[in-house]
Amino acid sequence: xxxxxxxxxxVALIFAIGCPQKKAEEKPKPAAPETTxxxxxxxxxxxxxxxxxxxxxxxxxxxxxxxxxxxxxPSGKPPKVGR
Amino acid sequence: MKRLLSIAGVxxxxxLAIIFVRCPGITGGEPTNLRVVADTDSTVKLTWTAPTEGxxxxxxxxxxxxxxxxxxxxxxxxxxxxxxxxxxxxxxTYQVAAMFGSExxxxxxTVSTVPIATSAKTVAELxxxxxxxxxxxxxxxxxxxxxxxxxxxxxxVDFYITDFQTATYxxxxxxxxxxxxxGVVPQGSWRVNAIAGGLTSETAPLPSHNPNIYANYQDIxxxxxxxxxxxxxxxxxxxxxxxxxxxxxxYEASTWFQLVKGLRLIKH
Numbered sequence: 001x002x003x004x005x006x007x008x009x010x011v012a013l014i015f016a017i018g019c020p021q022k023k024a025e026e027k028p029k030p031a032a033p034e035t036t037x038x039x040x041x042x043x044x045x046x047x048x049x050x051x052x053x054x055x056x057x058x059x060x061x062x063x064x065x066x067x068x069x070x071x072x073x074p075s076g077k078p079p080k081v082g083r
Numbered sequence: 084m085k086r087l088l089s090i091a092g093v094x095x096x097x098x099l100a101i102i103f104v105r106c107p108g109i110t111g112g113e114p115t116n117l118r119v120v121a122d123t124d125s126t127v128k129l130t131w132t133a134p135t136e137g138x139x140x141x142x143x144x145x146x147x148x149x150x151x152x153x154x155x156x157x158x159x160x161x162x163x164x165x166x167x168x169x170x171x172x173x174x175x176t177y178q179v180a181a182m183f184g185s186e187x188x189x190x191x192x193t194v195s196t197v198p199i200a201t202s203a204k205t206v207a208e209l210x211x212x213x214x215x216x217x218x219x220x221x222x223x224x225x226x227x228x229x230x231x232x233x234x235x236x237x238x239x240v241d242f243y244i245t246d247f248q249t250a251t252y253x254x255x256x257x258x259x260x261x262x263x264x265x266g267v268v269p270q271g272s273w274r275v276n277a278i279a280g281g282l283t284s285e286t287a288p289l290p291s292h293n294p295n296i297y298a299n300y301q302d303i304x305x306x307x308x309x310x311x312x313x314x315x316x317x318x319x320x321x322x323x324x325x326x327x328x329x330x331x332x333x334y335e336a337s338t339w340f341q342l343v344k345g346l347r348l349i350k351h
Contacts (some may be wrong), residue, residue: 077247077302078259082294083277 111183112136114164119177119194121345122167124291124319127196130165131179134188139181144168145189148175149197149350172288174198174350198339198349199224203326208252209245209265211332216240216257218274219320224340231260234271241276242312242322244334245300252334254278254310254322255300274315282309282321289319289347303334311347319347 112134122128129144142161145154146168154176158166168177174196180189199219206228207213214228218239229236231243240257247253248264256276260268279290280301289311290296297313307325314320319341326335339351 076249076264077253078262078299081299083256083275083297083299 110137111139111186111188112181113188114142114179114181114190115192117177117179117190117192117194119196119343121343124345124347125172125288126167126169127177127343127346128165128167129177129179129194131190133164134181137183139183139188141182142166143180143182143187145178145180146170146175147178148173151175154178170196170348172348172350174348196341196343196346196348198321198341198351200351201226201338201340203335203337204228205333206244206324206336208332209243209260209263209267213331213333215245216243217322217336217338218242219314219318219338219340221316221318221342224342226336226338226340228336231257231268234269237271237273241274241314241320242278242310244303244324246332252303252327252332253300254280254303254308254324259299276315277313279311279313280304280308282311285309285321285323286350289313289321289349291347292319306334317345318342319345319349321349 114131114134116130116132118130120128120130131142133139141159142164143156144158144161144166146157147154148170150173157168166179176193176195176197178190178193180187182188201219201224204217204226205213206217207215209215209231214230216229216231216236216239217226218229218236218241219226227239229240231240237257242254243257243260245253245255245259245263245265247255255263256278257273258275260273261270277292277294277297278299278301279297281304282289292313297311301310303324306327307323310322310324312320312322321339323337324334325337327333339349341347341349
């Protein structure tokens with residue numbers, strides 16, 4: 001009788017421990033709800049090609065002396081260059 | 084003694100029966116090492132490693148749109164360890180499952196194409212008080228402001244705000260700094276980025292990198308002003324300039340950085 005009880009106890013233990021591979025079947029936790037965003041607007045692709053507004057620098061070299069290489073700092077926007 | 088042996092034999096059979104009944108998927112396992120890269124600038128390529136427990140019958144790919152609450156199946160009969168997905172302009176999170184018969188083993192990790200948002204930070208005009216440079220961390224996508232007066236910051240800046248000593252403001256590539264008439268940016272290895280302006284949507288894919296659209300700077304013609312930045316190391320980001328303060332000459336810059344290199348999807 002004692003042996004029978006011991007056998008039953010072992011069987012119950014196996015049930016309690018279960019199969020280790022079963023753990024891999026656990027479904028992933030449901031992700032936390034994310035902040036809802038507005039429905040995506042249709043892709044407009046409306047990026048206007050940048051207007052080329054390259055302005056030629058005004059020629060202001062009016063000094064009487066022939067000094068074409070001015071040392072003044074550049075001013076104004078640089079040429080817009082596509083890249 | 085015979086009785087003892089018979090009990091042990093019966094017990095062994097019971098144990099074996101329990102194991103086989105309770106563990107039908109004993110050879111199954113989950114995919115690991117899930118990764119995402121850009122396939123094109125608007126499609127993504129997922130790769131993963133097969134389960135160590137064996138070769139599954141097939142894989143299932145799940146996608147959760149950034150604006151959705153749950154995953155949806157986008158492929159249910161993948162037999163290789165990669166998959167190319169066209170999300171039609173959306174960003175989101177991916178998960179892959181291995182199927183062994185009817186047993187499903189989902190990957191414990193996920194990958195994402197959702198851009199990293201950085202809330203509004205104040206950026207000042209080059210000659211005003213405050214930092215006028217702004218750049219993104221390539222590891223976590225976060226944005227930070229930087230001073231443009233220190234060459235040591237050259238490796239971190241992706242754009243700056245300037246008026247080029249004119250009446251209008253611009254968002255400019257950092258490499259314009261040393262020649263900027265503001266005259267405060269030292270020489271250095273400033274990034275040669277490209278900027279597109281005049282975007283009309285915060286969530287639509289950014290324009291493909293193209294010299295007809297991207298340039299060394301863009302004038303800020305309105306607020307809010309949406310600009311796309313394409314970095315010299317092949318990342319895309321969206322910049323939203325708002326909250327102009329004419330006294331302090333500052334804007335509030337909110338940004339979204341796409342951590343997947345070469346991917347121009349920015350829905351958030």
